[in-house]
Amino acid sequence: MYPNNFYSPEVQGPYEMIGIGRLELEHGGVIENCELAVATRGELNQAKDNAILIPTWFSGTHQAWIDSYIGAGHALDPDKYFIVIVNQIGNGLSTSPHNTDDESIAMSKFPFVTIGDDVVAQERLLREHFGITELFAVVGGSMGAQQTYEWAVRFNEKVKRAAPIAGTAQNTPHDYLFTQVLLDAITSDPGFNGGEYASHEDVAEGLKRHARVWAIMGLSTEWWKQECWRGLDLESRDQALTHFLEPTFGAMDPNALLVMGRKWQHGDVARFGGDDLATALGRITAKVFVMPISEDMFFPVRDCAAEADLIPGAELRVIDDIAGHFGLFSFEPSYMEQVDRHLGELFAS
Amino acid sequence: MYPNNFYSPEVQGPYEMIGIGRLELEHGGVIENCELAVATRGELNQAKDNAILIPTWFSGTHQAWIDSYIGAGHALDPDKYFIVIVNQIGNGLSTSPHNTDDESIAMSKFPFVTIGDDVVAQERLLREHFGITELFAVVGGSMGAQQTYEWAVRFNEKVKRAAPIAGTAQNTPHDYLFTQVLLDAITSDPGFNGGEYASHEDVAEGLKRHARVWAIMGLSTEWWKQECWRGLDLESRDQALTHFLEPTFGAMDPNALLVMGRKWQHGDVARFGGDDLATALGRITAKVFVMPISEDMFFPVRDCAAEADLIPGAELRVIDDIAGHFGLFSFEPSYMEQVDRHLGELFAS
Numbered sequence: 274m275y276p277n278n279f280y281s282p283e284v285q286g287p288y289e290m291i292g293i294g295r296l297e298l299e300h301g302g303v304i305e306n307c308e309l310a311v312a313t314r315g316e317l318n319q320a321k322d323n324a325i326l327i328p329t330w331f332s333g334t335h336q337a338w339i340d341s342y343i344g345a346g347h348a349l350d351p352d353k354y355f356i357v358i359v360n361q362i363g364n365g366l367s368t369s370p371h372n373t374d375d376e377s378i379a380m381s382k383f384p385f386v387t388i389g390d391d392v393v394a395q396e397r398l399l400r401e402h403f404g405i406t407e408l409f410a411v412v413g414g415s416m417g418a419q420q421t422y423e424w425a426v427r428f429n430e431k432v433k434r435a436a437p438i439a440g441t442a443q444n445t446p447h448d449y450l451f452t453q454v455l456l457d458a459i460t461s462d463p464g465f466n467g468g469e470y471a472s473h474e475d476v477a478e479g480l481k482r483h484a485r486v487w488a489i490m491g492l493s494t495e496w497w498k499q500e501c502w503r504g505l506d507l508e509s510r511d512q513a514l515t516h517f518l519e520p521t522f523g524a525m526d527p528n529a530l531l532v533m534g535r536k537w538q539h540g541d542v543a544r545f546g547g548d549d550l551a552t553a554l555g556r557i558t559a560k561v562f563v564m565p566i567s568e569d570m571f572f573p574v575r576d577c578a579a580e581a582d583l584i585p586g587a588e589l590r591v592i593d594d595i596a597g598h599f600g601l602f603s604f605e606p607s608y609m610e611q612v613d614r615h616l617g618e619l620f621a622s
Numbered sequence: 623m624y625p626n627n628f629y630s631p632e633v634q635g636p637y638e639m640i641g642i643g644r645l646e647l648e649h650g651g652v653i654e655n656c657e658l659a660v661a662t663r664g665e666l667n668q669a670k671d672n673a674i675l676i677p678t679w680f681s682g683t684h685q686a687w688i689d690s691y692i693g694a695g696h697a698l699d700p701d702k703y704f705i706v707i708v709n710q711i712g713n714g715l716s717t718s719p720h721n722t723d724d725e726s727i728a729m730s731k732f733p734f735v736t737i738g739d740d741v742v743a744q745e746r747l748l749r750e751h752f753g754i755t756e757l758f759a760v761v762g763g764s765m766g767a768q769q770t771y772e773w774a775v776r777f778n779e780k781v782k783r784a785a786p787i788a789g790t791a792q793n794t795p796h797d798y799l800f801t802q803v804l805l806d807a808i809t810s811d812p813g814f815n816g817g818e819y820a821s822h823e824d825v826a827e828g829l830k831r832h833a834r835v836w837a838i839m840g841l842s843t844e845w846w847k848q849e850c851w852r853g854l855d856l857e858s859r860d861q862a863l864t865h866f867l868e869p870t871f872g873a874m875d876p877n878a879l880l881v882m883g884r885k886w887q888h889g890d891v892a893r894f895g896g897d898d899l900a901t902a903l904g905r906i907t908a909k910v911f912v913m914p915i916s917e918d919m920f921f922p923v924r925d926c927a928a929e930a931d932l933i934p935g936a937e938l939r940v941i942d943d944i945a946g947h948f949g950l951f952s953f954e955p956s957y958m959e960q961v962d963r964h965l966g967e968l969f970a971s
Contacts, residue, residue: 446846446859451838457831461810482806489800489839494922497795510795570919573843 274379275472279524280365280372285336288312288366293397296362302384305375309398310335310366312358314343315351317403324405325349326395327358328413328420330601331533332525334360341603348616354409359395361416362386363532370468370528381468383532388416388540392423396431410434410620411559414601415572416533419444419540422580425557426542432559434619438612439566439598442542442580443550449538451490451571456534458482459527468528476527483530484522488514493568493597501595504604554583561587562619564612568597590615623728624821628873629714629721634685637661637715642746645711651733654724658747659684659715661707663692664700666752673754674698675744676707677762677769679789679950680882681874683709690952697965703758708744710765711735712881719817719877730817732881737765737889741772745780759783759969760908763950764921765882768793768889771929774906775891781908783968787941787961788915788950791891791929792899798887800839800920805883807831808876817877825876832879833871837863842917842946850944853953903932910936911968913961917946939964 278284288310296307312335317324327338327349335358343349349356360366363386370383378384399405411432413421418440425435426442441448459465462479470476496502502513522530546552561584565577574591581589592611594600603609627633637659645656661684666673676687676698684707692698698705709715712735719732727733748754760781762770767789774784775791790797808814811828819825845851851862871879895901910933914926923940930938941960943949952958 445843446849447838447841447843449859450834450846450863454831454834454838457834461827461831463812478810482803482810485799485803485806486835489796489803489920492796494794494796494920494925497799498925500795510798514799571838571843576843576847 274374275371277365277371277473277524277526280369280526285334285366286312286339288335288360291398291402293394293401296390296394298384299387299389300385304362304368304378304384306368307362307394308368309362309394310360311398312339314339314356315354317355317405321405322407323353323409324355324357324399324403324407325410325412326399326408326424327356328391328395328411328417329358329361329364330413330415330417331537332364332522332530334364334366337602341609342612347609348613348620349412357399357403359398361391361420361533361536362394363529363536365526365529369526370532371526380528383528386532386536388419388423388536389427391420391536392427395420396428406431408432410436412436412438412616413440414438415440415598416537416540419537422542423540425559425561426545426553429556429558434622435557435559435561436564436616436619437561438564438592439569439572439601441540441572441576442554444538444540445576448571452534452538455483455486456531458486459530465527468531470527473524473526477523480523480525480527481519484518485514487522488518490570491597491599493570493595495568496596499595501604550580551583554580555585557584560619560622562590562615563587564590564592564615566597566600567591567593568595568600570597572598623723624720626714626720626822626873626875629718629875634683634715635661635688637684637709640747640751642743642750645739645743647733648736648738649734653711653717653727653733655717656711656743657717658711658743659709660747661688663688663705664703666704666754670754671756672702672758673704673706673748673752673756674759674761675748675757675773676705677740677744677760677766678707678710678713679762679764679766680886681713681871681879683713683715686951690958691961696958697962697969698761706748706752708747710740710769710882710885711743712878712885714875714878718875719881720875729877732877735881735885737768737772737885738776740769740885741776744769744773745777755780757781759785761785761787761965762789763787764789764947765886765889768886771891772889774908774910775894775902778905778907783971784906784908784910785913785965785968786910787913788918788921788947790889790921790925791903793887793889794925797920801883801887804832804835805880807835808879814876817880819876822873822875826872829872829874829876830868833867834863836871837867839919840946840948842919842944844917845945848944850953899929900932903929904934906933906936909968909971911939911964912936913939913941913964915946915949916940916942917944917949919946921947
């Protein structure tokens with residue numbers, strides 16, 4: 274346990290820590306007192322049928338959704354829906370290696386958590402804490418899309434609509450290797466010390482290399498070529514690293530990134546279909562809009578389209594965005610316009 | 623200086639070391655006794671107008687060309703052409719950090735070499751050693767394409783035909799960052815010791831990480847998804863790393879990779895056009911076939927096509943190949959069939 278100010282309400286905006294009790298994990302191990310960091314917008318209606326769940330992406334928190342996706346005028350409109358954003362386990366806000374006071378799972382001892390563990394935890398939170406047993410929709414980007422798929426397959430009776438953005442139901446081989454490169458960048462730093470560092474600043478070099486890998490995969494070749502960093506008030510390619518990507522990832526907790534990265538590597542709903550992806554995706558009863566981003570370097574449209582083909586009644590809605598995967602941050606105004614249009618149609622269906 | 627068996631005729635096939643004397647470098651520094659490792663096929667005709675130059679790519683040697691591209695039945699036919707493959711400076715065979723007996727440039731003291739330095743050295747080699755002042759063609763892949771462009775712009779009077787495969791005339795911002803990730807993987811290994819290691823084996827971990835970065839950028843998402851490693855007699859995704867990519871790059875010299883990587887980062891013919899790429903490419907008088915590979919992750923077709931548009935009379939000939947950049951290794955039979963067809967047309971023009 275060590276203090277990391279990045280994971281605080283001052284930086285991330287307000288959230289509530291909600292205990293869901295003992296969580297036994299899919300691959301063994303247990304979190305005795307699992308707490309989820311939750312932010313909500315809007316009101317749950319009497320029928321309790323207007324809830325939208327948003328799980329978070331790798332390295333992200335509820336904040337990105339509050340900042341860009343939710344509000345009057347957006348499809349995710351708090352006047353209509355009760356929107357529940359749940360930070361994924363190990364993301365630095367929910368129970369995580371650096372913030373738990375349970376010594377048995379602190380730092381390097383944190384157990385292997387899966388996408389399935391998160392979804393089980395979220396289902397319990399919604400049911401026991403909010404009394405929600407049916408979701409109007411699940412919406413998530415990247416690792417949030419993995420959780421969205423897990424929800425739609427695992428709890429298929431409970432999910433009416435699903436919008437996985439820039440992510441897949443079954444992690445691809447390339448994605449596995451890409452994530453490994455991200456993790457290698459961190460664990461290879463001698464300061465990482467097998468996960469037993471005194472502060473994330475001991476791992477500054479590894480976090481910097483991690484950020485640089487994101488630079489070439491999170492953003493597209495064309496984003497760099499067209500110098501789209503100018504739109505972020507940055508003055509050069511190098512400043513896009515030193516003033517944006519490196520400090521952003523440099524503030525994070527290395528063990529948190531590892532927990533999330535390993536979770537990402539193993540995301541796969543096929544286990545609900547006897548290891549057959551088509552069988553698993555065939556279980557889905559929700560109306561699904563599959564929403565890849567056109568310039569995504571590691572969740573290419575064709576990978577998402579192939580999964581859409583296996584989901585009964587799913588529609589492929591490609592978001593055209595030059596940033597690639599980091600389009601999720603809504604750099605371009607046209608990004609959110611497209612997301613709102615697609616989600617609006619999905620919610621009206 | 624240390625012995626590295628990877629850079630030997632036993633591993634790379636025979637080559638000749640040809641001294642070209644003192645080479646003053648574009649950005650300062652000098653190689654007093656620059657030696658180029660050269661392999662040739664075919665005979666120079668009386669008119670000395672049938673010479674084809676092939677410069678090498680990052681981490682590569684003449685061997686890949688001998689193995690896959692040259693021979694009876696190929697466009698690069700030694701019965702018709704005098705084919706000269708010149709290993710780039712610093713590639714481990716030509717004068718390089720680990721093999722030079724000039725202590726002033728050994729290991730970490732090796733100077734910054736540019737694509738221009740290579741091309742100047744090659745021009746001198748061809749003229750002084752072989753008496754060649756005109757090239758029937760220059761053909762190169764990746765960093766070899768950079769050298770091909772440098773030839774066609776810098777020595778525009780001397781080059782009749784040019785085939786840059788899977789590379790650009792002006793390095794892109796994304797490519798610069800990608801190369802930096804490759805270099806970071808090596809230099810971050812404590813065993814690298816600022817370039818003063820006793821053996822490449824001291825840098826085994828860094829070289830392994832370097833190989834893993836290549837895994838996600840040198841090969842396409844689709845190559846991994848379709849498990850094309852089966853075509854290389856490998857049994858799993860992990861074996862593609864442990865039995866192929868990691869040992870391949872693990873045998874190389876870290877400083878050699880750094881010299882080549884930095885050279886790659888700064889490839890840019892625009893300096894022959896007052897920093898204007900269009901002006902520089904407008905100088906080209908050779909007939910040019912611009913040949914990107916369809917699935918290339920970091921030299922995408924559009925980047926190459928944009929340059930083709932600036933070259934008088936150039937034709938864009940896209941090579942359709944699932945491997946992406948490493949398609950250059952001719953994994954798929956259809957790759958070489960396409961290369962031969964395009965080069966055959968170029969040579970007939």
